[in-house]
Amino acid sequence: MNYRFYTISSALLFFTGVASAANNAAWNCEQTKNGEWTCLNQTPAGNELTAQPQVIKPTPPAQAKPAPPETVAQPPATVVPAPVQQAVKPEPEPEKINVVEKVVEKAVAEPQKLRVKVTENQKPVLEKVETKTETANANSGKVPGWTCKTGDDKSGWNCNLVGADPKGEAHVVAEGGGSEESGSYLFTPTFDRKQERDFQTLRAEFDKDPWQSCEVWGAKKRKIRATSAEVRDAATTDINADFSEVFDGEVLNFAGNVDMVRADQHLIADKASYDTVAETLDAQGSVLYSEDQLAFSSETASLSLGKDEARLRKAQFIVAEAPFRGNAEVVYRESKGLSRYNDAAFTSCAPGNQDWIVHASRMKINRDSGQGSAKNAWLEFKGVPVLYTPYISFPTDNRRLSGLLAPTWGSTQRNGFDVSVPFYWNIAPNFDDIVTPRYMSKRGEQLRNKFRYLTDMSRGTFSAEYMPNDQLVNKARYSASWKDQTSLLPGLSSLLDLNYVSDKTYFNDLNNALGFQNTSYLPSTALLSYGGAVAGTGVGLSVGAYHYQSVDKTIPDAAMPYDMLPRVNFNVARAFEGLPVTLAMNNEFTHFYHTDLVNGQRINIAPSLSLPLESSAGYFIPRITGQYTQYQLSNQTLAGQPSTISRTLPIFSVSSGMNFEKDLNFGGSQYLHTLEPQAFYLYIPRKDQSNIPVFDTALYDTNFYSLFRENRFAGGDRVQDANQVTLATVSRFIDSNTGLEPLKVSLGQIMYFQDRTVTMPGQPTETSNTSNFVGELSGQFSKHWSYMTGTQWDPEANGFARGQVALKYNMQPNQIVNLGYRYRRNPLDSLQTISQTDVSFRLPLFGEWYGFGRWQYSLNFDKTTESFIGVERENCCWRFRILGRRFINGANTIAFIDPSTKPETAFFVQLELKGLSSFGDNVDTFLQTNLKGYRKASYFE
Template sequence: MNYRFYTISSALLFFTGVASAANNAAWNCEQTKNGEWTCLNQTPAGTEPAQPQVIKPSPAVESAPKQPETIAQPPAIVPVIPAPVQQAVKPVQELEKINAVEKVAEKAVAEPQKLRIKVTENQKPVLEKVEPKTETASVSSGKVPGWTCKTEDNKNGWNCNLMGADPKGEAHVVADGGSSEAAGSSWLTPTFDRKQERDFQTLRAEFDRDPWQSCEVWGGKKRKIKTTSSEVRDAAVTDINADFSEVFDGEVLNFAGNVDMVRADQHLIADKASYDTVAETLDAQGSVLYSEDQMAFSSETASLSLGKDEARLRKAQFIVAEAPFRGNAEVVYRESKGLSRYNDAAFTSCAPGNQDWIVHASRMKINRDSGQGSAKNAWLEFKGVPVLYTPYISFPTDNRRLSGLLAPTWGSTQRNGFDVSVPFYWNIAPNFDDIVTPRYMSKRGEQLRNKFRYLTDMSRGTFAAEYMPNDQLVNKARYSASWKDQTSLLPGLSSLLDLNYVSDKTYFNDLNNALGFQNTSYLPSTALISYGGAVAGTGVGLSVGAYHYQSVDKTITDAAMPYDMLPRVNFNLAHAFEGLPVTLAMNNEFTHFYHSELVNGQRFNIAPSLSVPLESSAGYIIPRITGQYTQYQLSNQTLASQPSTISRTLPIFSVSSGMNFERDLNFGGSQYLHTLEPQAFYLYIPRKDQSNIPVFDTALYDTNFYSLFRENRFAGGDRVQDANQVTLATVSRFIDSNTGLEPLKVSLGQIMYFQDRTVTMPGQSIETSNTSNFVGELSGQFSKHWSYMTGTQWDPEANGFARGQVALKYNMQPNQIFNLGYRYRRNPLDSLQTISQTDVSFRLPLFGEWYGFGRWQYSLNFDKTTESFIGLEKENCCWRFRILGRRFINGANTTAYIDPTTKPETAFFVQLELKGLSSFGDNVDTFLQTNLKGYRKASYFE
């Protein structure tokens, strides 16, 4: 190993002054932390003990010329004191008068008296007498050493008395009036005192990046700390600075006073240190601080094996940066770079200065190689109060998975009663794991859940199943299963499986807790194989899939169920000619539709198209012609007059065009870019009677600004509209040139019809209006955090509003949210299907670290609250607490009609997350992400 060391000699004159006087009597000298020396006389055997004396330098010594400075040797050399004594020490009787305790006085006579030698640079050493310490006064009076101060009667000054040694600013307990330790409960006594907290701050500064930086995003990926290899350390130069040093046989180096050692990433500070360059061991004493890439320690003593990354420290404090967490221990054993053991330890993930939760353990082990920590006889303290004990606990030190019990979840709902789950995680292999979750509901009984995950070179997926042997409310067994799989078979060729099944229609509404019930009326199952042209680098796309639907809404009859598609094949081609503005495409589809109670059929559809896109920065025009041929082969006829074979051929002609205008605008002293984008879209499709074609998968598109430019207002291939129409629209934007924000965007558009629309869905009448609804949308950003959006549709036939919505949003991440909105949608055929609904949601700071969050969704046409919840949350870098109450109408999100007799349900949830340790209670994050618009998990911002 390469090494070099430097010494700064501030006590050279001490050695020259003491060594210049020789005598048979020897002195044993030690240096204190502040640079002073205390010496005891050692008398040769057979002679009377010499009394300590104060040395007064002789004139010869004072006039002697200064010696040139050299590297001073450490005070391990025994100096010799001259025999002549000029001044005697005070009689022992004076000590008896001072401390008046006979045992202490006898002890002071028996022990040799100490002398303090003050050494400063460029001055001669000065010896002073040190009175023996006595503790009688403090013990007899019951007072704690230190300063005791009282105000004078006139309150203009302080009357202070010193008991014992001056603490010199060090923190200590003031006992007058009763100390906190004596008067308060031991539960409320901080685990780490003020001095230890200051030491943690010192350790914290040893890392190049604060381990608790951005600690709010605890759920995100931890920053991977770059480690230093053994090869780098072996090749690195060791720099050691100290006040004094000595070398034995060129191998053992002793250092004293402000020792500071640096080797690669390793850094050590101590009062004294001994370094064996052959064995690569370092022993340090007194205010020891040691740090490296991922860890930092402070202790009273430390024994380090630098070559083997081994260490032993006593009364140590430590910080593990990668987790991060910190703590203290009576003894720390560092067995390797990745493995360390701790006796009588206490640790927390809270940042220095915060002791909200602490885990105490008689034994603790941290293995960074496996990413696992464990503790024996551990108990959890929260806010100074013990709340949990366990004889053994394991916890992760990074993001790697570990087998063991996960934190339990619990809650209470009106439908299920008290609901508790205790999941067990089994890390089977690096690419396989399983979660088994026993669940108990006080009103329904026991349930067992299982979730198995796998990951291979080609596939990744999840298999989940739930089973309840007997639901006490309905007196029957209930179960569910699902299988999700994604497999990459070849480059560009992949498969997708999403298979789901439940035992009955009300399974989700009954057995999902109130934070996660089903939001749809159908449970889909899909099996798909696809070949993507974009992935494969070609213009070919092929997919073969099967689709099945199961009802999870008891109000839906079997006849109203959607068709199963067994199978559905899509084959698409596209090609653009280089150098020519011509694009050819062909969309082909074959689907077999199956239904147990309705007519079945096979549909084949082919649609070749040709487009000529002419585009520039000033505008564009894109003519397009499509020929669509559709053929049906029907079976299981429900009408006797219905043919078994139906075909349809239609040409579709459209022209899309638009222009772009821009200008700079100065408004209110700010620069803006104003754009104007007029658009025109012409569509022609000849009329063809399609009333004899069954409707398998077709429905009307919802009307909005972008639907004005569709070639077909029907989704699905069973209906192709007849059209002779033109869409006129414009978009105008105001863009802030300095910030890039868009404070105003206006979109206006309407369709002009040149003929009636005779192609309709079954049960609908022919549309004879000359224009469509007039669609207007207005949106923008007031600032980086405030935005708004409003849209409306005016029905010229009914001379009233058909649709309308308005929303105001405040979003200051992470997760300061306010949403205010209103939505209106008129149904001319059924007033009960009309939607008129307000929606308010928020997550905002209240005071300190407390946040409030909630939502209120109110139906004006039914005069009912369909969804509401309110909660409180406190979060800091150490822990997060949530309490949530919810009142809702089960199924309100899956139907447009609410029975007036429907009664709302209530639920109550509590969650406590100790960051870096575990979470207790139900998972509220997923619920808020679904029901609080704009909310994201903390890991989203990492």
């Protein structure tokens, strides 16, 4: 048997004499079926004796011998049916256990405490133990204080006190009430007020509230560690009851306020009986049971402890880890992992809230297989039935299970009503597949498929979509994608990201309005890499192939990027311990391919030597690099161009800076003020590079950090000529108490000592003596408020070339505000100038309702390029969202917006029943992309 020790606390009250009590008080008696009488002494006021039930046996036959006057055969107030008494077999005298009633002058105020020591194949042995104080049972699971029920006109109130008498003092009512149902319902609520109060009692059984902080959508789920069987077997079980008895050393009976505790297990009942041989426990009347992950209450409970079997009637339960709660007419626990429920209803809503509930006539949960099923299941929301199914199967944990997933739907101006119903196929533990039929009222049917795999070496997905006939363009459309990551050897890995679509407008047309293409090109990559930190060396090698497909109809084929088939990079770096010397070499070979332009093979070798001198006070790092580049060209588009071109250039640079710190007291607060002046000198001799084609090179955008680059061109086709020095400084104010940085100022500018003749094709020589003056200002007003502003002053044009202002408020996860303005002037084409405002937010409205939205407006084109507005409500058990979006398709990928372009509209609804499923389109990814600062709920877990 599992149980080793029991403690029985019996309220044994003794009397000076039954006859004396009978003469002084009236008795309220009731005869049982076997002829025994149970009587309650109605003690008058002022009598010292407490009324207790007494057992009166039928008159025995004449030959029966009466019991000796000094010994009572049974404890008072114990009802023993006659058949059970006859079944008791005589035992040797030393092993008999008799409870001797002691004669006392007054009623015993403290009940006598007895411990029953039970071992295998032996009878219980009684031992005296210390009496528990009243506070020891203060948390017995029942709500402390007075509990009253209304009686009839004569009897008045029927009240019961648990714990200490509050004596009229006010006390805090538990959150959620439990006595009042929240919200309004069309029909009668599933759980009445009494059941909701019972749920509150079960809720109090746990050390921590299962629904604690459940209103916060990003709150972490409570992790519960189950108590092991070894801990329970070794624990002592304390049992407190008003009355107790032992039959034949095998059956333990308890009656009246039965309270059992063992390790994390807790049982309360009016009556309980435990058979030590069969290892069965029967409890009746207001049964309450709890452990670390589960709590339930029922009218009756039959438990087979040895077989992990149980039967409960009219049960209510709470599963803390989910959390879930519900009720059932009958619960059968057939094993530790298998249970069945009749006429069941459950929800994840906290007690006092039953906004959604799932009902089922039959339900089965198999935790061993991780599967559950229900018959005649239907879902109600706010008391209104919304969904019915004659049969449904579902997973009970994170193990995968084949079946239909929640459908998604929406409506867009481009596609009309759009609905998808995915089907999940669990092929094997490391393979699965999602097949999604999709219907668009304006375009027709589409079939999507996503296959996932996982092996010891690799993981990846293969996705494909096919539309046999798009009714708007009258042609078939399709796409395919393969993503794979494979670890071949330690330090050696491969990456595949292959994508293809049937036409340039595929994403703009067939992505729903919550997803859009944010680039003009669809890349495909195959990469094999061996490297440095993973391999434990200073050597890095990568071999890759890169291909691009246009997904923007405004881009001609001649403007497409070059394919790189292949690109090989071999890099070596070595630092010497104890010496301020660093050697490095970056080597690259690339084959550029284009159908309409000149093709070429480029070899670039760049060894470098640096002497870093660094300390906490500052740094001084001279560096010299020799760069050699050679081209082999083919498919020349211009006559007379050479097929072989080479270029050799030395690059010399010196980076230096100093760090100054000072403590300041400003406005009664302590701050650390830093001043970090920096200087960067760069020299590269001038070399004509106009005959070199441009394969992968473009100008870097100008910002504070670009002032310290050795080459203002990204890519290897251009190396700038330079004789220049950068002067800059950074100053910070840091709050010494909070660590916040309320102010950071960055200022810098490049001084040129010569003109820059190396430019991109079609651009003039740059003759200015200075670069744009760059200034950036940023900081944090508080933990939630921050700001950032930056500007660039063009001394040649005597005006602003760049400008940006942003103000952010972020109190995760519920409150977000972003205000911003961006300006970027293009001196060559005014139509390419950007002047744009951007406002986005997520803020509470009232109650549990939140509003969110974004408005992006182009002042240059006098158009709204992106806008959406929505509201959502979230509480502990569900979240509802409604979102409307108005946007210009492709506005994020093009610099010029045609004035005739008309915006599109879309409308989406999402209902998420927490712990069950989500209905509608998932907008989390869309908000994460378009609402700065927004994160999915899983980000905070």
